[in-house]
Amino acid sequence: MKNVKVVAFNGSPRKDGNTASLLRRVLKVLEEEGIETELIQLAGETIHGCTACRACYDTKNERCVIEDDKVNEYVQKMKTADGIILGSPTYFSMMTPEMKALIDRTGYVARANNHLFKRKVGAAVVAVRRAGGIPTFDAINHYFLISQMIVPGSSYWNVGIGNKRGEVENDEEGMKTMEDLGRNMAWLIKKLKAE
Ligand SMILES: Cc1cc2nc3c(=O)[nH]c(=O)nc-3n(C[C@H](O)[C@H](O)[C@H](O)COP(=O)(O)O)c2cc1C
Numbered sequence: 001m002k003n004v005k006v007v008a009f010n011g012s013p014r015k016d017g018n019t020a021s022l023l024r025r026v027l028k029v030l031e032e033e034g035i036e037t038e039l040i041q042l043a044g045e046t047i048h049g050c051t052a053c054r055a056c057y058d059t060k061n062e063r064c065v066i067e068d069d070k071v072n073e074y075v076q077k078m079k080t081a082d083g084i085i086l087g088s089p090t091y092f093s094m095m096t097p098e099m100k101a102l103i104d105r106t107g108y109v110a111r112a113n114n115h116l117f118k119r120k121v122g123a124a125v126v127a128v129r130r131a132g133g134i135p136t137f138d139a140i141n142h143y144f145l146i147s148q149m150i151v152p153g154s155s156y157w158n159v160g161i162g163n164k165r166g167e168v169e170n171d172e173e174g175m176k177t178m179e180d181l182g183r184n185m186a187w188l189i190k191k192l193k194a195e
Contacts, residue, residue: 004035005037005081005082006027006037006083006085006121006189007038007081007084008027008037008038008040008086009041009042009084009086009087009099009102010039010042010087010088011042011088011102012042012043013042013098014089014165015041015043016041016165017089017165018163019125020087021168022125022127022158022174022175022178023039023178025175025178025179025182026085026125026179026182027039029179029183030083032182033183033190035082035186035189042098042099047071047098047101047102048066049097049105050064050104051066056108057112060112062109062116063075064105071101071102071105072109074106075110078117079116082120082189082192083120083122083123083185084117084120084121084123084149085122085123085124085185086099086102086103086123087125087127088124088125088126088136088140090126090128090136092132093131093132093135094132094135094136095126095139095140099140107146107147111146111147117147119192121150121151121188121192122147122150122151123152124141124144126159126160127159127161127168128160128161133159133161137157137158150188150192152187152188153181153184154177154178154180155177156173156174158177160174160177162174
């Protein structure tokens with residue numbers, strides 16, 4: 001589909017790990033559906049947390065005043081995309097600090113600028129070894145919902161089980177959940193674009 005794009009962020013500090021495998025499975029389906037995709041892995045990057053300065057509410061220029069990381073670039077990537085996928089491994093029953101920093105900063109800038117991501121399609125994807133995947137999934141979905149975004153479902157909650165790098169590929173149901181998510185996301189985006 002022309003000019004339709006989904007951007008996915010991997011909040012794991014481990015590049016090309018389980019979260020990346022899950023995200024790639026969703027993106028593969030989106031590509032099959034003719035949607036352009038981009039995967040951004042935060043591994044190796046420093047992303048500062050929000051300092052609560054509220055400058056974004058004063059400037060309203062779609063930027064965070066912290067300029068020495070890539071968050072402002074990511075705000076624009078999200079703004080120009082039709083769909084946003086946020087993926088994270090589970091760390092002590094929650095998302096990684098990298099993903100939380102991305103959420104806090106992009107979320108605040110978006111709210112300060114008349115809800116930049118309003119009515120875009122959002123999906124959370126989570127890797128977990130054993131437990132804590134659902135609180136992580138829920139927390140990411142709260143970001144989409146308060147951003148006035150629209151969240152498609154899948155055949156299960158979007159959580160894949162694995163520990164060592166690549167192990168999640170053995171979670172057949174988890175991988176199938178990612179495929180169904182990709183199909184539902186593509187369906188929803190096409191409906192919204194048809195309007
Ligand atoms: C600091 C840390 C905390 C973790 N906490 C949890 C946890 O609370 N529950 C769990 O099931 N797995 C936990 N894990 C395991 C990871 O969620 C799991 O290995 C995941 O597949 C890693 O995904 P990645 O390869 O994309 O980094 C933790 C791993 C690390 C490094």
